[in-house]
Amino acid sequence: MEVSPMSNRVAYALLLVFLLIGFGLGYMTKGGEGVTTVTKTETVTSAVSQATGLSGEVYIGALLPLTGPLGSFAENDMVVLKLAEKDVNDWLEQIGAKWRVKVLFEDTALDPKQALDKVQALHSRGVKIFIGPMASSEVKEVKGYADANKLLMISQSSTSPALAIPNDMIYRFCPPDEFQGAASARATFDLGVRYVVAVWRGDAWGDGLVDSYERAFTKLLGDSGEKGEVLGKGNGKGIRYDPDTKEFTTIASQLANIVKELVREHGADKVGVYYAGFGEYVQFVAAASQYEVLWKVRWIGSDGTALLGDIQTNEKAAKFSYETKFISPMFGTPSPLQERIASEVKRQLGRLPESYAYASYDALWLVAVALNMVDEYDPVSVAKVLPSLTQRWYGATGVFKLNENGDRAFSDYMFWMVVPSDGKYEWKLAGGYSYETGSVTWTDEFLKLIGRK
Structure with a gap:
């Protein structure tokens, strides 16, 4: 009402x-x-x-x-x-x-x-x-x-x-991104991914977010006793790009080679791409979509792509996001x-x-x-x-309340996905992360999309 x-x-x-x-x-x-x-x-x-x-x-x-x-x-x-x-x-x-x-x-x-x-x-x-x-x-x-x-x-x-x-x-x-990193790591883990290639915008935001995600995902692996790895910032195996990058052909090729090897070793269902960037995702996908192997693995985004209008209105970016079950978190x-x-x-x-x-x-x-x-x-x-x-x-x-640093002290997160709608694409809720319980609850629509329902 x-x-x-x-x-x-x-x-x-x-x-x-x-x-x-x-x-x-x-x-x-x-x-x-x-x-x-x-x-x-x-x-x-x-x-x-x-x-x-x-x-x-x-x-x-x-x-x-x-x-x-x-x-x-x-x-x-x-x-x-x-x-x-x-x-x-x-x-x-x-x-x-x-x-x-x-x-x-x-x-x-x-x-x-x-x-x-x-x-x-x-x-x-x-x-x-x-x-x-x-x-x-x-x-x-x-x-x-x-x-x-x-x-x-x-x-x-x-x-x-x-x-x-x-x-x-x-x-x-x-x-702060410690919370988003934990939410995205839990979602990635729950989706069965154990080997993640991080690709991120090389600035204060991207560096900090990837750090938080790596720490959270590595802890989940340690707590579970399962094998896995984040190829990211800490071990120097991830892909960090200049924020002014306009053309992503070389970066997409580099990513495809890394993912291809991981898929060969562990299977596509165990491999994912963690992408932390802004609207340049549209240009990045234009290059990444040329590689078949990048369509086969799970993609997880960030608050820099969640509900971004440029993605839902770009046919190639929207289709790639839908086919790869791309999800992006946003606090709230x-x-x-x-x-x-x-x-x-x-x-x-x-x-x-x-x-x-x-x-x-x-x-x-x-x-x-x-x-x-x-x-x-x-x-x-x-x-x-x-x-x-x-x-x-x-x-x-x-x-909400502010912590000693003047930042929002905590938050839950909602995960968003891109889906077809009346000949176009729109953002729909895929699930929610609870800060209190550290768990993710998926919507029925998303579970059907990934074949779990």
Whole structure:
């Protein structure tokens, strides 16, 4: 059932009352060092003017890779952030606030240097709070500037464990990749694969994710006593490619040779490919699909490919993904708000949004509630409020809390697959991973696809 805008506003108004009662006069710091009393100054600087308390438009920067390999994710997030902006401003009007939120969008093109340039440009206009960047390589690039200038960055999708740092100005509303690595390793193991060739994007995100996956899969092998191996980063046997790679003929040939030998030794049902990349998967598959042996083994993806619009709309990539039973994980737990948000994205873009879009929605709401509480455009004050605020929050990404590093502390995962639908292809749910139990439950549709039902 779709939630009406009015019922949404009432729900969030009631939530704010609960939060204010729960907070009393203090808030928790990011590192959890204790409760600090909030002291408000009478005159504050907003993004547009100086006034007593917040008034007028308060700017929030949105750093999205609208062009580049994550373009479809960024388009989803833009739609959702515009929806969140409207919902927040409707709520602010209802409670009689004198200020409104205004999201300023900038294209980072998935280029770390361009991301930093955009941060600096928006900062020169008075922007001090940002949603994004999306990629860990971008976050890594802007982190020094953000910390030095006390700018608050809330990334909806940066997951590199290398950026899990306490007491900085970077918050991440998604879990670090230790959790995704464990989920994907368990799924791979449950599917009967014991020998995995890792192929990954050679940046902060890809390196960290493959490390996490290797550790988790190796532990599963050790616990089970079965033979197997990840040909990856740790042993130097995997395939790491430059993020700027546009043509994958050589890499696909290298992969085919490795897989062919593994299949000869262990059989196709024991061999899999773990792919950690973004939208360049489409170009990679164009080359990989030329090798028959690569159609015969299981493929496991990452959150960089889950629900990616470029895959479902590319005939060759979609067909290859369907035939190889390619599955990709995305963090998240269903929540009532997701239906309304997903409906808006599907109406405008014709596809389902990824979980990062839901995290963007929550990020703007949480920033708005925090700003209303501290009543000043001060990123440091907002940052101090966020850890306690998230513990009392139930939004588009469900219930969550931040750990000592300012990252989402834990999460379940959903696995997605590409299937034919009315002459086209669409993403469908294949299964779910429980963080609490460490197990995967597959949907009947996926079990039928792989011949287990």
